[in-house]
Amino acid sequence: MALLRDWGLTLGRLAGRPAAQVQKDSGDPDVGRVRAAAAAADWSTVRAVLEGRPESEDRTELLWAVGDTAGVERWIAGVLEAEPEAALPRLVAGIRHISWGWEARTGARAKDVSRDQFEVFHARLRQAEQWLYEVAEREPQWTSPWYALQITGRGLQVGQTVARRRFDATVRRDRHHLGAHQQQLQQVCDKWGGSHEEMHAFARESAFGAPGGTLLGQLVAIAHIEEWLSLDDGPDAVHMRRADVKTSLREAAEHSIRHPDFVRRGAWNQVFNTFAMAFSLAGDRAAARECFQATDGRVTDFPWYYINGSDPAAAYRQQRSSTGR
Incomplete structure (x- = not known):
């Protein structure tokens, strides 16, 4: 397994892209x-x-x-x-x-x-x-x-x-505390006694109720990932590839990570990782590539552990490869 992992990292370097490494913190x-x-x-x-x-x-x-x-x-x-x-x-x-x-x-x-x-x-x-x-x-x-x-x-x-x-x-x-909003989003998830409808409404209300350029656009991506997680194989992919889901993700990205007032500080890399996962699952390859490029191979545990809890970097590499990057 070690040889395979090292070979995968070598291929990544040969392809001109940074090797994926799990980032344990923001770099502060x-x-x-x-x-x-x-x-x-x-x-x-x-x-x-x-x-x-x-x-x-x-x-x-x-x-x-x-x-x-x-x-x-x-x-x-x-x-x-x-x-x-x-x-x-x-x-x-x-x-x-x-x-x-x-x-x-x-x-x-x-x-x-x-x-x-x-x-x-x-x-x-x-x-x-x-x-x-x-x-x-x-x-x-x-x-x-x-x-x-x-x-x-x-x-x-x-x-x-x-x-x-x-x-x-x-x-x-x-007002725009990201962690607080992430916790409340979990609270209104179906798995914690809420519903998909309540979760998506909270995510959009929080993201678009904030000024452009905040980190809160991530909530929209998390909400779609949470619904994807709740579905069986097959219906989960159908959900993520729906036209309205892609539109929702693009709107959230425009209001947050693509906004001219967005500043790369705090949990910014986790936000890009989240959009990278959501866009790649949605089949929006161009948008996903943009987010993967911004992360520069720095992988955050969340949300990739949802795909591979023991090796988030492997999940990152797999989804990055699916975008053709």
């Missing part, structure tokens, strides 16, 4: 710095990096870099004791407990998750919620606790009404 150097500090239990550096990125500039990626680091749950307990009134340690602890909770649950289907796993999962999410509400009370202008509460809410199945309130609380503080 602070992400690697804060992740290393979290792994080393270096709270002073973690705090300095997080405090150096104001909430108004969206520090979600930095927080998850800490939260996804194993062992943070052990050393953050001492920080909470040492700084009982501080909001930031509680925010870090809350986000770590969300990630730690999902680790206990795993990504298996609900029917394959044991009762013990669910108990640990829910206990960790409930603890996370306690800390996050404390943060929201102490720092009422912060977006991050409300965004994180959207995630705990889905895991704890708080229902659509409460989930919507949490989303509204997030976007009151940051």
Whole structure:
């Protein structure tokens, strides 16, 4: 398998296109710095990096870099004791407990998750919620606790009404927060108790209700991918290749990634990867090639793990090849 993989990369170089490599983050150097500090239990550096990125500039990626680091749950307990009134340690602890909770649950289907796993999962999410509400009370202008509460809410199945309130609380503080909109889109998906109609309506309302050039156009592409995922083989391809779906994707791209005000910052590469997947599945080869070219071989886990969970780069390469690029 290694030989085949290396051969595939060689062919890519010979064809004059960049080899596909999974990009673990946006490329922001602070992400690697804060992740290393979290792994080393270096709270002073973690705090300095997080405090150096104001909430108004969206520090979600930095927080998850800490939260996804194993062992943070052990050393953050001492920080909470040492700084009982501080909001930031509680925010870090809350986000770590969300990630730690999902680790206990795993990504298996609900029917394959044991009762013990669910108990640990829910206990960790409930603890996370306690800390996050404390943060929201102490720092009422912060977006991050409300965004994180959207995630705990889905895991704890708080229902659509409460989930919507949490989303509204997030976007009151940051109107075009991409993560908040991604979470709410999942909340209104059919698989989480919503419907395809509600999902598509939310995606278009959010994307076109925002000024041209924001990242929110991605929501339209995600919604079509979500419906594609829900269908059996055959009907899924029929859906993606419908004329109205192609038109919808093109309109969203024109309002976001193709708009003259679009700036490549934050999660921009994930947005291009999402459009690349959606356009390639739709058979819009020219539009897909444009998006693949913009990614320059930098593959984001989402959305490619929907096609190949163990090797997103392989899914990327397969779809890129289908465009003739």
